[in-house]
Amino acid sequence: FCTPGQIEAEIDGVLDLTFDLLGAFGFEDFTLTLSTRPEKAVGSDDQWDLAEKSLKNTLDARGLEFEVEEGGGAFYGPKIDLNIRDAIGRSWQCTTVQFDFNLPERFGLSYIGEDGAEHQPLMVHRVIFGSLERFMGILIEHYGGAFPVWLAPVQATIIPIxxxxxxxxxxxNDRLLAVGIRVETNDGNERMNAKIRGAQLQKIPYMLIVGDREIEADAVGVRLRSGEDLGALSLPDIINRIHSESENKAL
Incomplete structure (x- = not known):
């Protein structure tokens, strides 16, 4: 809820939050649409004009390209829709920044302005990701299941020879769990190569191989799901590597 003088700053703040969060997940390619007043709508002409102008001004001030969909707004207010493109170029509707002229009226909301009189606030609501389940589906499609370390359900699997x-x-396994790394141990009867292949198919970021030499050195042999062999790393080194990728949200 905000005053007319606050709405552009509020919209700008929502866009800041949107770009920060979507960028953290690796989405940098966006398309934007500004949807304006439909034929049937609630709210006054002044409210619609102010809201549409504020949305446009905020996008223009950021130098963002956008399309205008005349009459495409909801009956209760204009909006900005943001679509993201995944790794293979498909477009997904994601974020909405939406005015709502209906609810402040229905709830009888008011505030005392600088002039000492009562005024009805403007309501801006936001949807950053859409539904959580849908956004998870977009992430799976975007990464093809090969999540970056910080998102991977299992960050490392330990494979005894x-x-x-x-x-x-x-x-x-216990030492990695103790420092917050999501890890599992493959104690099945398959041969080592089959376990490595299985981990690659599951797209687990790190495979930690342990045998006689690793036990003697208190280390692990490190393979990436890409097939790259990093050789032997001490436990502090592999812990620091995984923590660094997680904390920095490396993609």
Missing amino acids: SDRHLEYAKSV
Whole structure:
């Protein structure tokens, strides 16, 4: 809720939040649409004119390109729609910045202005991601299931070369869990190469191989899901690497 003098700053703040959050997930390609008053609408002409002008001014001030959809607004207010493009160029409707002239009237809302009189506030509501389930679907499509480390449900899987290495594998598992890394140990009966292949198919970012040499050095052999072999890393080194990628939201 805001006064007429506050609405452009409010819209600008919503766009800041939108670009920050979507950018963190790797979405940098956007299209914008400004939708204006439909034939049937609530609210006064002055409210619609002010709201449409404020939305346009905010987009112009940022130097953003946008299309105007005449008559495409909701009956209760104009809006900005933001579509994101995924890794293969598909467009998904995501963020909406929307005026609502209906609810302040229905709820009888008012504030005391600088002139000492009562005024009805303007209402701006926002939807950044749409529904959580839909946005998760967009993320899965965008990354093809190969989530960056900070988003991956399992960040690392530990693969013992043989059964005699299982105890050390579980020790490494516990040490990584203790510092907040999402890790699992593959203690199945498959051969090591089959376990590595399975982890790649599951698109787990890190495969940590443990055998005699790793036990002796208190280390792990590190493979990436891309197939790259990083060789042996000490536990502090692999912990720091995963933490750094997570904290920096590396993509």
